[in-house]
Amino acid sequence: MRPKRKRRLYLVALLLVGVGGAAALALTAFEQNLRYFITPTEIVDGKAPKDRAFRTGGLVKPGTVKRAEDGVTVGFTVTDNVNDTRIAYKGILPDLFREGQGIVANGRMRADGVFVANEVLAKHDENYMPPEVAQSLKQAGAMPEHEMGRKQGNKL
Numbered sequence: 001m002r003p004k005r006k007r008r009l010y011l012v013a014l015l016l017v018g019v020g021g022a023a024a025l026a027l028t029a030f031e032q033n034l035r036y037f038i039t040p041t042e043i044v045d046g047k048a049p050k051d052r053a054f055r056t057g058g059l060v061k062p063g064t065v066k067r068a069e070d071g072v073t074v075g076f077t078v079t080d081n082v083n084d085t086r087i088a089y090k091g092i093l094p095d096l097f098r099e100g101q102g103i104v105a106n107g108r109m110r111a112d113g114v115f116v117a118n119e120v121l122a123k124h125d126e127n128y129m130p131p132e133v134a135q136s137l138k139q140a141g142a143m144p145e146h147e148m149g150r151k152q153g154n155k156l
Contacts, residue, residue, distance in 0.1 A: 037104075039136035040078060040085040048109050056085055056115055057104035057133045065099055075114075078103060080133075082140040087115045094122040102133040 037055045038048045048054065057078060064077035073090045087105055097103060097120065105117035 037132040041083040044083040062099040089117040096122040
């Protein structure tokens, strides 16, 4: 093989290794930052990851919101109308947070089965429900089919 061809071959091989390495690093970073949505039923079934953060959500169960005396620690229960998950959160809740409404929380499970949220997201108007929450309620049979299209991220 001629020296010029050999040099081109090495350059192409080096370029392929560089692009492959960059793609591997990007995919690894993406996987580490990916947050899966796990329903309360899946949490009860043991499908929630123990070693990484994920999202959960549902309807805030009426009568379960308990505020600590410090004013920023809150405990509440979310339900998909089949199973419930207890959530602990320390911080200021969104203004639109209230019982009976859909929320999504980001965080991790504790060993005692309580989901510790580091962020709580509430719906932004009366006709909106996060798509993940609407889908989990539909699968649980708690939301009529005719309301599914209306609530799943679509405004009236």
